[in-house]
Amino acid sequence: MIGTVVVGIGTAGRVRIRDLLSPLPSSPSEKLSLKGFISRRTLENQQDIQQISLDEALSREDIHAAIICTENVSHEENIRKFLEAGKHVCVEYPMTLSFASVKQLCELADKKGKILHEEHIELLTAEYKQLKKDVTGKNLVEGTLHFTGGPLQPGFGFIAFSGIARLTWLVDLFGELTVTSANVEEDKEKKYIKMTAHFQTKDKSPLTWIEERAPGLGRVKNISFRFDTGVMDCLPVAPRESIGLFMQDLNLFGQKLLGLVSSEQLQAERKRILHCLELADLIRELSQACTH
Ligand SMILES: NC(=O)C1=CN([C@@H]2O[C@H](COP(=O)(O)OP(=O)(O)OC[C@H]3O[C@@H](n4cnc5c(N)ncnc54)[C@H](OP(=O)(O)O)[C@@H]3O)[C@@H](O)[C@H]2O)C=CC1
C-alpha cells in the first residue's frame, strides 16, 4: 500500500480525503492508504481521519505520497519539502506560480526518482472530452475562450496561473502557442479583474483567452472557434460521468505510482505543463510591462 497524506483542508482537500476513503473498486486508487491530513490550523478529525504534523509526515517511512491542496502560493514550498523527503507528490493545479520554480521542481523529482503529478480535472470533464473529439481534425481560423467567475481568495496568484485550466484547454486543443500580447484591467475596490491574452497557433491562427472575475459573475466558459468548415460557438452538452473528476485524477496519480503510465505519456504531459506555465509567466511579464 502507498501511504498518503492530504495537505490543506479546503474544498479540494476535503474531496481528496473523501475519495481516498472510498476508492473506486479495482482501480489504482485502492492502493493508496490515507495516513492523516496536514493543516496550518488545528482541526478536529476530518471524516474520522486525524491531523498529523508536517514534520511527522515528512519523516514517517510508511508515508510515501502527499496530495497538496493548499492555495497556490503555498504549493512550491510544500512540493519541495515532500520531494526532498523522498515522497511522491500530487499537486492541484497550478503547480506553482512561476515557470522557473516548476522547472526546478521537475528536475528535483527526477533526481529523487519520484512522481510529481499536477492535477488537471478540467481535461477530465465529459464536456471537455466531447469538445476535444469535436475539434480534432478541424483547422482553426480564429478563436476565443472567455471565462468568467467570482473573485478568488488571496493566495491564488496572478490570474494567468489561477486560470491555467483554461490555457491548458487551448494548448491541448490547438497545440503549442506563442503569446503575441497581453494586458490586465483591474479595479481592486470592486474586486474586478480582466485579463486578455492573444496568441498565435503554429499555423499563425489567432487565439484569444479572456479571464474575467468579479463578484456576482458565474463560473462560465464561452467559446467561439471558427474553423474553415464552420463556427463552434457553444460547448457541447455531455452527460456527467459516474466517476468524479478528482477520483479520475487520483487514479491517474495511482497509475503513475504503479508504473502503469508510459514514459512517452509522462514526457508529453510534462511538456504540456511546462509550456502552459511558461506562457502564464510571459503573460504576467507582458501585462506588468503595459501597466507601468
Ligand atoms: N475547488 C476546486 O474545485 C478546485 C481547486 N483546485 C485547486 O486546489 C487548490 C485549493 O483550492 P480550494 O480547495 O478550492 O481552496 P480553499 O480556499 O477552499 O482552500 C485553500 C486552503 O485554505 C485553507 N483554508 C480552507 N478553509 C479555511 C478556513 N475556513 N479558514 C482558514 N483557512 C482555510 C486550507 O489550508 P489549511 O488547512 O492549511 O489551513 C486550504 O488548503 C488550489 O490550488 C486550486 O487551484 C483545482 C481544481 C478544482
Ligand SMILES: C=CC1=C(C)/C(=C/c2[nH]c(/C=C3N=C(/C=C4\NC(=O)C(C)=C4C=C)C(C)=C\3CCC(=O)O)c(CCC(=O)O)c2C)NC1=O
Ligand atoms: C460553488 C463554488 C465554487 C468554488 C468556490 C469553486 C472554486 C474553484 N473551482 C475551481 C475549478 C473547477 N471547479 C470545478 C467544478 C466545481 N468545483 C466546485 O467547488 C463545485 C461545486 C463544482 C461543481 C461541479 C471544475 C470542473 C473545475 C476545473 C476548472 C475548469 O473546468 O475551468 C478552482 C480552481 C481555479 C479555477 O480553475 O478557476 C477553484 C478555486 N468552484 C465552485 O464551483
